[in-house]
Amino acid sequence: MSMRGPKRHLLIPIDPYTLSKGAERVKAALDKALALSNLTDTVRVVETGTVGHHEHGVLLIVYPDGVVYGDVTVDNIPQIVREHLQENRVVEGLVVRDVRIGPFDTRARRVEKQVRLVLRNVGLIDPESIEDYIAHEGYEAAARALTSLSPEQVLETVKASGIQGRGGAGFPTGVKWSFAAREKAPQKYIVCNADEGEPGTFKDRLILEGDPHSVLEGMLLAGYAVGATKGYVYIRGEYRMSIARMRKAIDQARSKGLLGRNILGSGFDFDVEVREGAGAYICGEETALLESMEGKRGEPRNKPPFPPQAGLWGMPTVVNNVETLANIPLIVKNGASWYRQFGTPTCPGTKVFTLVGNIVSPGLIEVPMGITLREVIFDIGHGIPRGRGFLFAQTGGTTGGILAAGELDVPMAYDTLRQVGSGLGSGALLVVDDSNCVVDLVQNFVEFFNHESCGKCTLCREGTGRLLEILHRLTSGQGDPRDIDLIRRLSVNMKRAAFCGLGQAAPTPILGALQRFEEIFREHAESHTCRAGVCRMRAEVAA
Amino acid sequence: MAVSEDAIQGSGAEPRASLIELLKRMQETHGCLSQEVLTKVAAETGLPLSKIYGVATFYTLLTTRPKGRYRIFFCKNAPCHVRGARRVLEAIVEYLGVQPGETTPDGLFTLELTSCLGLCAVAPAMMVGDDVYGNLTPQKAMAILEDYRTRERNEHAWS
Numbered sequence: 067m068s069m070r071g072p073k074r075h076l077l078i079p080i081d082p083y084t085l086s087k088g089a090e091r092v093k094a095a096l097d098k099a100l101a102l103s104n105l106t107d108t109v110r111v112v113e114t115g116t117v118g119h120h121e122h123g124v125l126l127i128v129y130p131d132g133v134v135y136g137d138v139t140v141d142n143i144p145q146i147v148r149e150h151l152q153e154n155r156v157v158e159g160l161v162v163r164d165v166r167i168g169p170f171d172t173r174a175r176r177v178e179k180q181v182r183l184v185l186r187n188v189g190l191i192d193p194e195s196i197e198d199y200i201a202h203e204g205y206e207a208a209a210r211a212l213t214s215l216s217p218e219q220v221l222e223t224v225k226a227s228g229i230q231g232r233g234g235a236g237f238p239t240g241v242k243w244s245f246a247a248r249e250k251a252p253q254k255y256i257v258c259n260a261d262e263g264e265p266g267t268f269k270d271r272l273i274l275e276g277d278p279h280s281v282l283e284g285m286l287l288a289g290y291a292v293g294a295t296k297g298y299v300y301i302r303g304e305y306r307m308s309i310a311r312m313r314k315a316i317d318q319a320r321s322k323g324l325l326g327r328n329i330l331g332s333g334f335d336f337d338v339e340v341r342e343g344a345g346a347y348i349c350g351e352e353t354a355l356l357e358s359m360e361g362k363r364g365e366p367r368n369k370p371p372f373p374p375q376a377g378l379w380g381m382p383t384v385v386n387n388v389e390t391l392a393n394i395p396l397i398v399k400n401g402a403s404w405y406r407q408f409g410t411p412t413c414p415g416t417k418v419f420t421l422v423g424n425i426v427s428p429g430l431i432e433v434p435m436g437i438t439l440r441e442v443i444f445d446i447g448h449g450i451p452r453g454r455g456f457l458f459a460q461t462g463g464t465t466g467g468i469l470a471a472g473e474l475d476v477p478m479a480y481d482t483l484r485q486v487g488s489g490l491g492s493g494a495l496l497v498v499d500d501s502n503c504v505v506d507l508v509q510n511f512v513e514f515f516n517h518e519s520c521g522k523c524t525l526c527r528e529g530t531g532r533l534l535e536i537l538h539r540l541t542s543g544q545g546d547p548r549d550i551d552l553i554r555r556l557s558v559n560m561k562r563a564a565f566c567g568l569g570q571a572a573p574t575p576i577l578g579a580l581q582r583f584e585e586i587f588r589e590h591a592e593s594h595t596c597r598a599g600v601c602r603m604r605a606e607v608a609a
Numbered sequence: 610m611a612v613s614e615d616a617i618q619g620s621g622a623e624p625r626a627s628l629i630e631l632l633k634r635m636q637e638t639h640g641c642l643s644q645e646v647l648t649k650v651a652a653e654t655g656l657p658l659s660k661i662y663g664v665a666t667f668y669t670l671l672t673t674r675p676k677g678r679y680r681i682f683f684c685k686n687a688p689c690h691v692r693g694a695r696r697v698l699e700a701i702v703e704y705l706g707v708q709p710g711e712t713t714p715d716g717l718f719t720l721e722l723t724s725c726l727g728l729c730a731v732a733p734a735m736m737v738g739d740d741v742y743g744n745l746t747p748q749k750a751m752a753i754l755e756d757y758r759t760r761e762r763n764e765h766a767w768s
Contacts, residue, residue, distance in 0.1 A: 363664055
């Protein structure tokens, strides 16, 4: 078979980590070396999104060979070009073995347990090329839906797939869509919530930056299913690269007739715009996000009415998370029963997690629902560094619950985690080793909530401030035995009566920690000691 | 200072939509959203000054006070915290001689605490302007800031 065009592709994953390790300099050196060796016609250099492994520095993936080089520096480039590209000899010393991108073979445990559906293209394709996305079966689902399926059929497929929203709450996506679909209104909207601000979470950023078209295609399908003709991607203002990539993807889709009027001759119109956030965690709450999109302070709205009935400018609006939308094209293309083979019967599909904290291999992973915490931490994340012990894990970001050592075998899914007072939340998984103090960490969580409370309701505005005062007393050796009860009562009241999700979820890690580590709180309150030696007790100084 | 009324009022059902983006642009031009800037925005858009002020003070990326030449965004959320962010922050505070929220007397740095930058895999992390730094230690952080200072001094020496 004769081959036209490049014989090899060199993939360089570009993300904040690799950039901080000099990925741009490596790429420039590579371009130069290829030109000098007259290889520019047969080798194409592709900047891709992240592959989720952040312990190997700058990666260089040779495709189709399936060789992954790690910790690549400018100095390695001449050797790689000469030996691998010219003489077809792999530079063994630079190869890393536990990175998997797309279809490549792998031998490591870390990757065996992963199932990459949402991340299918991330790290493999050039996110700035719609042709690359199309070459990987992109927009096939949209084409099929628009030409041979009715909106009801698309909606039914998503409903039957059982997918639950990946932004945190886990509400069934198809059900949400059906609320909007049944509304009669002159205008409906699809809003992609990309205001990712949960500490420890960066999965949406890496999906947006690695495969923006999959999100756009998901929005297009959502619009078709519910009868919306306009979409917005509300992206966190700090995510400069996500914003630029998404804007580019929209332009490309428009120029190919995949957005705009009469898409693929189907008579269906749909267009998308980017809106930038300006730095406010609360704007991830869907009604606060809508307020912000209307140019106001991002304060949550009273519900009901829910956004599918009355959302942006009072019109029916579906707000979906980035990861949810990136799943949609696969579900529509392959069908609900295909999707249900992944995950658990009550919680189908995969989940993208960011693995952070005291963990050997931090980064981005995608695993089937139902995997245990133990497998994620010890098999995929390679355990806890420096020989320390496991103290607890927090699932779902700072608003998530606390799981202690006895709960390592709980399956990770919406329903099973809910039973132990936790949740999947936004997909952040924080691992904490035993050099840390649980009271100090709870104080850290509360500092975050106190800063990010929008101030609209008293329980959250004043409650987080009071909690912070009490916790500060405990961590500075001025605690009182009554403080434990105060924390508990305040937390329970906030959970019950705060206006929105932020204030209601803020107590989750506090109550979870108190339930599992009450004796540590008591030590701080009663004997003014911190067994981890983290809190600087005044009593100790005096003693 | 030109503020297009259309930019904010939009058309039909979507008034005010781009107020936040407009304020961002004004901040880029003027450095911060001072009282003078906000008053002009109010006059030219017809929106109440109180509403505009409410928006300008709500969002972290908008500021009504002037900032240093380099804004240091330091993350102290839990993922950075469990990997030693506190010691790094203490070192920075001591090195700069200012508390979070303050600007150094030479106007070079403003130290700001930020919510998660999404750089948790290389925690502890910070941004200086648009530059990202990870795996920080107290020594590394100080060396980075010293670098900016040196560069600044050299630029002045040549100008």
